[in-house]
Amino acid sequence: MLLALGAALQLTRVVVRGSEAPAQVKKVSSVDVLIRGGLVVDGSGQTPFTADVAIDDGRIAQVGRLGEVAAETIIDARGLVVAPGFIDVHTHADRVARTPDAQNFTRMGVTTIVAGNCGSSAVDVGEALREIERTRVGLNVATLVGHNSVRAAVMGRARRAPSDGELQRMRAIVAQAMRDGAVGFSTGLEYVPGTYAETPEIVSLAAEACSSGGLYATHMRNEGTEVERAVAEAIEVGRKASCRVEISHLKIDSPSRWGRSTQVLQAIRDAQRDGVDVRADQYAYGASSSSLGIRFPSWSLEGGPKTIEGRLADEETWGRIEREIRATLTERGFEDLSFAIVASHKADPSLNGRSIAEIAEQRHGSQGLDHQLEVARALMRAGGAQMVYHVMSEEDVRRIMRDPSVAVASDASVLELGDGVPHPRGYGNTARVLARYVRETGTLPLEEAVRKMSSLPASHFGFRDRGLIEAGALADLVLFDPERVDAPSTFEEPHAYATGIPHVLVNGVFVIRDGEPTGEKPGRVLKGGGETVTR
Numbered sequence: 001m002l003l004a005l006g007a008a009l010q011l012t013r014v015v016v017r018g019s020e021a022p023a024q025v026k027k028v029s030s031v032d033v034l035i036r037g038g039l040v041v042d043g044s045g046q047t048p049f050t051a052d053v054a055i056d057d058g059r060i061a062q063v064g065r066l067g068e069v070a071a072e073t074i075i076d077a078r079g080l081v082v083a084p085g086f087i088d089v090h091t092h093a094d095r096v097a098r099t100p101d102a103q104n105f106t107r108m109g110v111t112t113i114v115a116g117n118c119g120s121s122a123v124d125v126g127e128a129l130r131e132i133e134r135t136r137v138g139l140n141v142a143t144l145v146g147h148n149s150v151r152a153a154v155m156g157r158a159r160r161a162p163s164d165g166e167l168q169r170m171r172a173i174v175a176q177a178m179r180d181g182a183v184g185f186s187t188g189l190e191y192v193p194g195t196y197a198e199t200p201e202i203v204s205l206a207a208e209a210c211s212s213g214g215l216y217a218t219h220m221r222n223e224g225t226e227v228e229r230a231v232a233e234a235i236e237v238g239r240k241a242s243c244r245v246e247i248s249h250l251k252i253d254s255p256s257r258w259g260r261s262t263q264v265l266q267a268i269r270d271a272q273r274d275g276v277d278v279r280a281d282q283y284a285y286g287a288s289s290s291s292l293g294i295r296f297p298s299w300s301l302e303g304g305p306k307t308i309e310g311r312l313a314d315e316e317t318w319g320r321i322e323r324e325i326r327a328t329l330t331e332r333g334f335e336d337l338s339f340a341i342v343a344s345h346k347a348d349p350s351l352n353g354r355s356i357a358e359i360a361e362q363r364h365g366s367q368g369l370d371h372q373l374e375v376a377r378a379l380m381r382a383g384g385a386q387m388v389y390h391v392m393s394e395e396d397v398r399r400i401m402r403d404p405s406v407a408v409a410s411d412a413s414v415l416e417l418g419d420g421v422p423h424p425r426g427y428g429n430t431a432r433v434l435a436r437y438v439r440e441t442g443t444l445p446l447e448e449a450v451r452k453m454s455s456l457p458a459s460h461f462g463f464r465d466r467g468l469i470e471a472g473a474l475a476d477l478v479l480f481d482p483e484r485v486d487a488p489s490t491f492e493e494p495h496a497y498a499t500g501i502p503h504v505l506v507n508g509v510f511v512i513r514d515g516e517p518t519g520e521k522p523g524r525v526l527k528g529g530g531e532t533v534t535r
């Protein structure tokens with residue numbers, strides 16, 4: 001039976017009330033690390049308690065009031081929260097092997113990331129994971145296998161259903177990726193070419209992944225005007241392919257549909273009651289980050305670069321594209337494109353950080369929609385752009401956050417200080433939850449926020465022995481100051497690490513100590529089913 005996790009936790013809270021530490025499990029006399037006197041928020045959602053945490057040989061040896069224990073390293077954690085390392089199940093950190101310390105993640109307390117989201121991953125998952133194992137990285141890494149990447153490898157950017165043979169080849173790639181260690185299958189149904197797929201294709205490929213223990217994670221077909229239909233599709237895939245479902249970066253991205261989070265969350269609860277194990281994740285900001293192409297009709301992006309350029313260059317075809325973009329803007333409740341900011345435009349990085357409206361003003365002397373659309377067209381012809389879109393309402397963000405089935409995840413890549421103008425979530429997502437939504441606005445209790453960043457995602461993705469502070473668990477831990485933790489990264493000045501997080505351990509090894517990176521690379525590749533295979 002599928003019980004709503006929140007209900008289970010309510011019960012736990014009533015039973016475990018009080019500040020007594022759990023019973024000691026086994027006696028320890030000498031350990032690697034002893035964390036003394038912190039406020040343990042153990043990831044389960046239960047009331048925090050003051051305790052010592054002993055770590056030995058990469059695992060938590062004991063939790064409780066431990067008295068005299070010899071330890072190589074002793075951390076005085078009085079005034080700090082001790083929590084399970086944060087698990088970020090929605091990232092685009094596919095290139096982590098190239099920036100193996102991944103400081104934007106570890107400095108905000110993230111100790112496990114999942115790559116391969118939104119339909120985009122390596123096609124050869126085995127080789128991608130071997131590269132991470134060879135390089136060694138600072139945090140644990142798992143990956144999904146992405147539909148768009150698999151479809152592009154077999155069908156290019158064709159806008160049609162696959163032939164039987166093509167579908168078989170895609171299924172074979174997904175099956176191989178699962179054998180190589182993927183933890184599931186992801187879609188990016190708003191992107192080319194994934195958007196050209198109909199539901200039966202998704203069901204077929206998701207079934208391949210879920211029959212070998214994976215889950216189905218989806219960037220849905222629509223997050224605004226058709227969001228309810230898109231949620232229904234995700235649930236249908238879960239039911240027909242027997243998948244656990246993760247709805248990625250849940251949001252309402254169109255002003256004309258603001259408030260619909262109520263119906264969307266209800267649909268998720270209804271599906272859970274009907275036996276579909278569907279959860280979601282969310283980042284803690286009112287702006288999204290995506291491609292510029294997402295605003296263009298998908299038919300206009302079919303085929304190779306030359307074909308697309310031909311459409312954009314041809315005045316008559318452009319007229320048709322422009323009319324469709326205008327109609328979509330109106331339906332979504334936007335007056336123009338002033339909500340759209342360039343994050344990264346490779347052909348002219350001087351535009352990074354500027355809005356489409358500002359660029360129109362600069363180039364055409366006017367911010368009118370006609371000129372904004374000309375700017376969008378020119379950017380697409382010059383290779384497209386990564387964008388930040390200010391499209392959500394705070395009310396929806398908070399309503400989604402308060403739902404017990406929704407985890408916290410960044411949707412970020414591994415970042416390099418100073419490179420581009422990325423969305424600030426890549427530096428601050430977890431810290432912002434703790435600062436803004438726990439401390440400043442009281443949207444979430446501390447223990448619930450921590451649960452959403454630890455045991456909730458760990459259980460849904462099957463990461464065994466992670467996500468809780470308890471004897472025997474792997475020692476992924478974050479220590480933060482609940483009064484000072486903060487996310488100084490902003491949309492204007494994103495390149496700022498999270499603060500108030502002095503210590504982070506991965507598999508029992510410090511990757512952040514006294515607020516500074518140690519250079520250690522204790523991360524492991526987590527393969528399907530939670531198996532740890534390296535070392």
Ligand SMILES: [Zn+2]
Binds near residue numbers: 117118188219248249
């Ligand atoms: Zn996405």
